[in-house]
Amino acid sequence: MSEPILNTLDLSRHFGALRAVDAVTLEFAPGRVHAIIGPNGAGKTTLINLLSGDLKPSSGSIRFKGQDITGAPPYVVSRLGVGRSYQKTNIFPAFTCFENCWLGAQSRERTSMRFLRPARRYRSVRERTERALALCGLTERAHVVSSAISHGEQRQLEIGMMLATEPELLLLDEPLAGMGAEEAARVIGLLRELAADHTLILIEHDMDAVFAVADRLTVMVNGRVLETGDPQDIRASPAVQEAYLGSGEGGG
Amino acid sequence: MTGPWPLRLTLLAAVGGLAVFPWVGDPFYVELVIHLMILGIFAMSLDLLMGYTGLVSFGHAAFFGISGYLLALMTPESGGLSIWLALPVCLAGTAVAALVVGWFSVRTSGIYFIMITLAFAQMAFFFFVEHQDFGGTDGLFVADKPFVGFGGWQLLDLRDEHSFYFFTLGLLVVTYLLLAMILRAPFGQVIRGIRANEARTRALGYPTQRYKLISFVIAGTFAGLAGFLEAAHTEYVSPSHLGWHESGLVLMYVILGGMGTLYGPVLGAFVMGLLHDQFQDLTEHFNLVMGFFVIAVVLFLPDGVAGLVARLGRARGGGPADPPR
Amino acid sequence: MDIAQFLVQVLNGVQYGFLLFLVASGLTLIFGIMGIINLAHGAFYMFGAYVAFWLTGVTGSLAAGILLGLPFIIAIGFLIERFAISFLYSRDHLYQVLLTYGLILIFNEMQKILWGTDFYSVPVPEVLSGSIPLTENQAYPVYRLFISLVCLGIAASLYLVIGRTRLGMMIRAGASNREMTQALGVDITKVFSVVFSLGAALAAFSGMIGAPVSAVYPGMGDHILIISFVVVVIGGIGSIKGAFIGAMLIGLADTFGKVLLPELASMTIYALMALVLLWRPQGLFGRPAT
Structure with a gap:
């Protein structure tokens, strides 16, 4: 496996007693579409906010292309080649x-x-x-x-x-939120097109879309990483099914 | 000039009107219009902050006053100070003051920004009030108007009221054109973005604080230009030039004229200045009338005078930006 | 400066701080709860002082002046909220600044029409006119102590009203979440009326009780307004506790500044504010901006 374009080490963000993101260590390979899924409140958006510099981590570190960007302000992160879209327009x-x-x-x-x-x-x-x-x-x-x-x-x-x-690396926070079926299909097509020469980190609730575009998945629950793997492994993982996917109807 | 052609024509006509005014108008009004044009420059400078960068300064008069004090202190008793020395020093001095105040202020936002700029202006106000070297509450006289020329050869005699009038009109137009240019340039795009959505502008890759600071310095420097003209015109400067009433007045010109257009604040300064003058003749208690007038405008003319003009003229495309809600 | 002088300055600073607190607490409540920047707040302080001067002259007693004058000013506050401020709740702060600036112009002019531009003084009430000897040649006036005690009482009752009563609960709820409060069936317009009138009353009372120690003069409202804003910003907008701490800090800084750095006295409080904001941009007890 090639050198990761972005990786986090023991990344945490606390809000008072709440550990929104708790000791997350992840590697994102270049050129892949890496989706982060998990129930509401799992800390996915907080993680994106940490990666983009919108939030400062309580502890841990972030490296982008080998460069330490922990705590760098958003404009620096953006200028290094990390783009982001927001869940709320x-x-x-x-x-x-x-x-x-x-x-x-x-x-x-x-x-x-x-x-x-x-x-x-x-x-x-x-x-x-x-x-x-x-x-x-x-x-x-x-x-x-x-x-x-x-x-x-x-x-x-x-x-x-x-x-x-x-950007080289795209952080997409629920790009399909609130879209009609036709528009969503358009955007999924666009994401596939972008995947050819970008790295994508994607949060999405629409599982069909996730399985349609992602080639790597991370499941987060309560601020922690539950499991990371290829889509078929995640779909088959009993722990994930129990914690998140319910009875295992994935579709797509 | 920017904007659609009806607006450009109107503005050209207005400048033309101002240009012929000294020959047809009463000398008293020539004097008054000089004052109004200076206030117009002052108001435009604040609009760069309020209408385009989204920073409401309640201490903008500080830079207006500091520039005047610099001129008063520089001018020797015997006069003859060259404008090529006086103007750059006044502008540079104001720019440095704005850099210091701005460096502290742009870290805050909203009402805290309003208050911290007010606090700095008050500091400047009391500094001049309490130092007898600077005239204390009485202020200072400017011994003579700056000399415009090269060597011994005079280009323009500012002691002549008409010359001063055209000098001010020229600077009013230059200020308008410079600000319009800045706003159309990449820098202007960024500060408009900051006003509309600062967090998003930062996320797109702009160090927004730096842009706000530079905007603050530019606005302060143009306020310094207005202060320079005011002190040179009246040959006098006092702490009231940098008091909070002065800052409140210019804020009022900008809002009443219409934020986010460059001509709006000038219009605001002219309308308010003229009304002030008329009410002053009408009654000793003109502030009472002014107060009711301000309240009426706030309640009934939410987009200012420029908004009213735009609504009446149905000007499209170049109308004022949406006022913040 | 010996101990006795030091003590006198501390007492003076605290007494000034208390008067400031009465004005600033209303200002901070009105901003925190109603979201209104009320530049006209200083006018209530000024009217308080003038009304106290006028009614004390008529009745011969400051207490009677306060009792008669206060309801009058509360009524003015109520009417202003109803007929001017209430149109601005959904508008940008700028328009509130502008409208209340217009109110200042009107109030200052009315003051000139009613009382002219002279400076007046209000006599200290007979029973409170003594002084307490500290050393052989140092004494402290009883009336100043009286001011501090009364204000302390008001601060304590304000604390109890806001912390313990149903009205206080509504006020706190209104400050933290306006929509939620309305959803719970509280008539927010009544809360706003009460808060605005209460703020006017506190400011006016400050002007009345302070009249015998500070002269009654044109522009006194503007002066106290600016300083109260400094207090509110230092303390954190919307925080009563912050207003109290801020008022004491400013009261002491101003008093000691005048003694120790007479050349720079008037600048000290503004410098203090700039420093506090650099350290904590949201003020000492303010909620961080989001």
Whole structure:
């Protein structure tokens, strides 16, 4: 197995007495789609927040491509090539879809402390923005204010903003949440497409989707890692079935 | 200029109107309009913070006043201070002050930001009140207006009211154009993002505090420009220039004019300044009328005067940004 | 500075702190519970002082002045909440700042119309006009001690009302979760009315009882308002305990600052606030911003 692109060592985050994430040690291999599943309150989103720098860990460490990024602020993590999308749609509501993605694309310039030339004349940023819009399927909606598009489209935009930053590693927190069947199918297709040349870490409740795209699974319960393995192993694991999957109807 | 063409035409017409005013207007009003244009620069500078970066400063007058004090202290009794020395020193001094205050302030947000900027302004206020070297409560006189020229050759005589008028009008336009340029540049995109959703802007890869700090310094420096003009115009500066009433007034111009547009705050400064002047003639208790006026606007004109203009003119695309709820 | 002088300064600082606390506690409650930045809060303090001056002159007794004046100011507070503030609950803080700034303009002008721009003083009540000797040439006025004791009583009852009574429970619930409180069937508009009027009463009382030791002058409301904001921000917005600690810190810092660093006295409290905010951006007892 190749060197992991991201790994955590004994990573913990406590909120008072609550151990939201408890001594999690995980390795994420490059180029794979690694899904993290588990019941509500298992600590999945907290884990993503720790990986993205939105939260600081109470203890433990995180390494990205061999570099220690424990406690690094989100903008540093982002600039190293880790993109993330949020479970609760987190966009710039008053901006158009184009402007939303623009801000992601512009952040890949060396600096935005530029005061003279109009932003729209930066061709590389424009190209990145248009690419991201095309990938997330919003080219036609580019100049619509993002508060006016449908909820499903906002979820697509959420992914588009992340893609505009051209990350190597994508942290996706329930990308399908609140989507209709058709939109979900679209996004699953997009995730498969992205899997070809990105590493994906995915939280998702829709098991069909998980088994459709993931080639590695981690089950979390109560802040701890219960088991990690390939999809068929996880599906077959008695401990997992008992703790999470119930009577074992996986589908997909 | 930015925005759709009806707006551009209106703004050009407004500048044109201001340009011919000294020849048709009453000398008293020429004096008043100079003051209003200075307040317009001051209000635009605050709007960069409030309307575009989402930082509500209640201490913006500090930079207005500090710049004036610098000019008063620099100007020798005999006069003849070159503007090429005076203006850069005043602006640089204000920028340094804004850097210090901003470095502390941008760590906080919301009401804490409002209060910490107020606290710094109050510190500056009491510093000048309590130091007799700086005139104490009486303030300082600016011995003479700065000299605009090269060597002995005079380019513009600021002692002449009309010259000062055009000098101020020029700087008003320059300020507008510079701020519009900054807002269209990559930096402007980032600060708009910060105002709309700071956490997300950070997650997209921007060190937002640094951007807020730079925005604070730019806003402070333009406030310094306004303070420089005010002190040069009235040849006087006092602690009240940096008091919290002054900060409250400029806040009012920005909100009443309409945040998130550059022309709104200028409009706010003109409307409020003119009303102030009219009420002052009408009654000794003009503050009573001003108070009721402010309350009425808050209750009935939520988007400010610019919002009203936009609604009446049905201007699309370039209208004011949504006010925060 | 010898021990007796030191003691006098401590007592002065505490007494000033108590007066500040009465103003700041209302301010912090109004912000914490109603979400309103009330710049006009200082006006209640100012009106308290002027009404005390006026009614003491009429009746010859400060106590009578307070008893007659207080209901009057509570009524004003009630009306302002009903007819101006209540329109702003769902609006951005900026508009509250602006509207209450407008109120300040009106109140300050009304003060000028009613009482002019002169400085007035209110005599210390006869029975409390003595002083307690500390050393041969140091004495401490009884009235200042009286202020501290009365305010201590008010602070204690405020603590009991908020901690122990049904009204206090509603106030605490309203501060922590407005929707939940409403869902539980509490009429939040009544709670808001009570809190705003209570805040006005506390500020006005502070102005009244403090009138004999501080002059009654135009602009006194603005001055106390700014300092009270400093207190509230140091203590943490919405926290009564924070307002108390903050008021004492500011009272002592201001008093000692005037003695030890007269050149920089007025700056000390603002510097203190900046330091506290650097250390804890949400204030001493405030909840961290999310």
